[in-house]
Amino acid sequence: NAGVMQNPRHLVRRRGQEARLRCSPMKGHSHVYWYRQLPEEGLKFMVYLQKENIIDESGMPKERFSAEFPKEGPSILRIQQVVRGDSAAYFCASSPSPDTQYFGPGTRLTVL
Amino acid sequence: GQQLNQSPQSMFIQEGEDVSMNCTSSSIFNTWLWYKQDPGEGPVLLIALYKAGELTSNGRLTAQFGITRKDSFLNISASIPSDVGIYFCAGRMDAGGTSYGKLTFGQGTILTVHP
Numbered sequence: 001n002a003g004v005m006q007n008p009r010h011l012v013r014r015r016g017q018e019a020r021l022r023c024s025p026m027k028g029h030s031h032v033y034w035y036r037q038l039p040e041e042g043l044k045f046m047v048y049l050q051k052e053n054i055i056d057e058s059g060m061p062k063e064r065f066s067a068e069f070p071k072e073g074p075s076i077l078r079i080q081q082v083v084r085g086d087s088a089a090y091f092c093a094s095s096p097s098p099d100t101q102y103f104g105p106g107t108r109l110t111v112l
Numbered sequence: 113g114q115q116l117n118q119s120p121q122s123m124f125i126q127e128g129e130d131v132s133m134n135c136t137s138s139s140i141f142n143t144w145l146w147y148k149q150d151p152g153e154g155p156v157l158l159i160a161l162y163k164a165g166e167l168t169s170n171g172r173l174t175a176q177f178g179i180t181r182k183d184s185f186l187n188i189s190a191s192i193p194s195d196v197g198i199y200f201c202a203g204r205m206d207a208g209g210t211s212y213g214k215l216t217f218g219q220g221t222i223l224t225v226h227p
Contacts, residue, residue: 004154031213033213033214033215035215035217040220041219041220042116042118042200042217042218042219042220043155043200043202043215043217044217045214045215045216048213048214055213056213056214058214059214091154091155093154095213098213099213100157100160101157101213101215102157103147103154103155103156104154105152105153105154106152106153106154
C-alpha cells in the first residue's frame with residue numbers, strides 16, 4: 001500500500017506566479033490535512049478536507065490560498081500570486097478517519 | 113491560539129546515552145503524539161497517547177501522557193546514530209466539531225548522536 005504522495009517535491013516560482021501543490025492520500029483515506037513548515041519550526045495546520053468538502057480552514061490565509069479535494073483525483077493546495085514569505089515546506093497528511101495522520105514527504109516551495 | 117512549548121530545542125549526546133524531551137501546553141489535549149522527521153522528509157509517527165496518565169513504549173521509546181492533559185514527555189533509551197533527527201510533539205483536541213483531527217505541533221527537538 002503506497003504511502004501519501006506529494007508532487008512536486010520541489011517547486012520554484014517567481015513572485016506573482018501561481019503554485020499548485022498536489023497530494024494523493026493513501027488508498028482508502030478520505031481525510032486530508034495540509035500543514036506548512038517554515039525553516040526550523042514545527043508544522044502549522046492550514047486546512048482539513050474530506051472528499052469535496054472543506055471541514056476546517058482556520059489555519060489558511062484568507063487571501064491567495066485555496067484548497068480542494070475533489071471526488072476524483074488528488075487534493076490541491078493552490079497559492080496565487082506567490083510572495084517570498086510563502087517559501088516553506090508544505091506537507092499533506094491523510095487518514096481513514098479523523099485519527100492517526102500519515103504524512104507525505106512534502107513539497108518544498110521556493111519563491112524567488 | 114493553542115501553543116505547545118517543546119524542550120530542549122536541541123541535544124548533543126553520545127551513543128548509548130538516554131534522552132528525554134518534553135512538551136507543555138497552555139490548553140488541554142485529548143491526544144498526544146510524538147513524531148520524528150528526517151531531513152527532507154515528512155514526519156513519521158512514533159507513539160500515540162490517548163489517555164491521561166498513559167505510559168506507552170515502542171522499542172527503545174517511551175512516552176507518557178501527563179495527568180493534567182497539558183504535557184507529555186518522550187524518552188529514548190540507549191541512543192544509536194540513526195536516532196538523529198528532529199522530534200516533534202503534537203496535540204489533538206478530538207473535541208468534535210471542525211477542530212476534530214487538527215494537530216498542533218511543538219517547535220521540535222533536534223537530536224544529534226555522536227558515535
